[in-house]
Amino acid sequence: MALTIGLTGGIASGKSTISHMLKEFGIPVVDADLIAREVVRVGEEAYKQIVKEFGSEILQENGEINRTKLGAIVFHHEEKRKRLNEIVHPAVRKKMLEQKEAFLRNGANTVVLDIPLLIESQLFHLVDKIIVVYVDEAIQLERLIKRNGLAKEDAVARIRAQMPLSDKKSYADAVIDNNGTIERTREQLLYILKMWNVL
Numbered sequence: 001m002a003l004t005i006g007l008t009g010g011i012a013s014g015k016s017t018i019s020h021m022l023k024e025f026g027i028p029v030v031d032a033d034l035i036a037r038e039v040v041r042v043g044e045e046a047y048k049q050i051v052k053e054f055g056s057e058i059l060q061e062n063g064e065i066n067r068t069k070l071g072a073i074v075f076h077h078e079e080k081r082k083r084l085n086e087i088v089h090p091a092v093r094k095k096m097l098e099q100k101e102a103f104l105r106n107g108a109n110t111v112v113l114d115i116p117l118l119i120e121s122q123l124f125h126l127v128d129k130i131i132v133v134y135v136d137e138a139i140q141l142e143r144l145i146k147r148n149g150l151a152k153e154d155a156v157a158r159i160r161a162q163m164p165l166s167d168k169k170s171y172a173d174a175v176i177d178n179n180g181t182i183e184r185t186r187e188q189l190l191y192i193l194k195m196w197n198v199l
C-alpha cells in the first residue's frame, strides 16, 4: 500500500528545506505553494476570478498578479483572505491530486504533499500521516523577515494568518523541531522515515 505523507507547518518554519531533503532521498514531493502559483497564471480561471474580486489594481504592468500587493491585502484582512482561498484552493487541490496520482502510476511507494494550510483547511482525508515542522515563534519571525525582507508588522500579520504552530503540533503523527541546525533537522527526518519504513 502506498503511503501519503502530509508535510505542514507554518510560514517559514522549514517545509521547503525538508522537501529538499526528501527529494534528495528520492521521495517525490507535491508542492502546494508552487501549484498555487501555477493556477493563477494570466488567463487561468482562478486568475480571472481574482481580477474580478480584487480589481486590476493588484496587477503588474504585464498583467501578472502583483503578489506583494495581493499579499498586503489578504494578510491584513481575514474576509479577503477567505475569498482568495475560495478562489484558489479548489484548483490547487485538483492539481495536487493529479500530481500525486502521476507519481504513484510511475511506481512511487511514498508521496509527500507539502501543504502549508493542511490543518487549517482540514485536509486530513488526503494523507495517511502528518509531519508538522515546528519552530518557536521568535525564530519563525526572524527567519521570515530575513528571507522575505518584510517589515516586522507584515511578517507578524502573515504568521497570525495561520493556526499557531504550537496548536498544529497536536495534529501531528511526527513533529520535526527545526529550531536547531539543518543537520539536526535532517537527523529527525531520517529517524521518522525509518520509523515508518519509508527508507
Ligand SMILES: CC(C)(COP(=O)(O)OP(=O)(O)OC[C@H]1O[C@@H](n2cnc3c(N)ncnc32)[C@H](O)[C@@H]1O)[C@@H](O)C(=O)NCCC(=O)NCCS
Binding pocket: 010, 011, 012, 032, 033, 036, 066, 067, 068, 070, 071, 074, 081, 084, 085, 088, 089, 092, 115, 116, 117, 158, 161, 162
Ligand atoms: C497571497 C499571495 C499572493 C502572497 O504571495 P507570496 O508570493 O508573497 O507568498 P507565497 O505564495 O510564496 O506563500 C508563502 C507562504 O505564505 C503562507 N500563505 C500563503 N497563502 C496563505 C493563506 N491564504 N493563508 C495563510 N497563509 C498563507 C504559506 O505559509 C505559504 O507557504 C499568495 O500566497 C496566495 O495566492 N495565497 C493564496 C493561495 C494559498 O493559500 N496558498 C498557500 C498554499 S495552497
Ligand SMILES: Nc1ncnc2c1ncn2[C@@H]1O[C@H](COP(=O)(O)OP(=O)(O)OP(=O)(O)O)[C@@H](O)[C@H]1O
Binding pocket: 009, 010, 011, 012, 013, 014, 015, 016, 017, 018, 033, 116, 143, 144, 147, 178, 179, 180, 181, 182, 185
Ligand atoms: N534549521 C535552520 N537553520 C537556519 N535557517 C533555516 C533552517 N531551516 C530553514 N531555514 C531558513 O529559514 C527560511 C524558511 O525556511 P523554508 O523556506 O524551508 O520554510 P517554509 O516553511 O518552506 O516557508 P514557506 O511556508 O514560507 O514557504 C529559509 O530562508 C531557510 O533557509
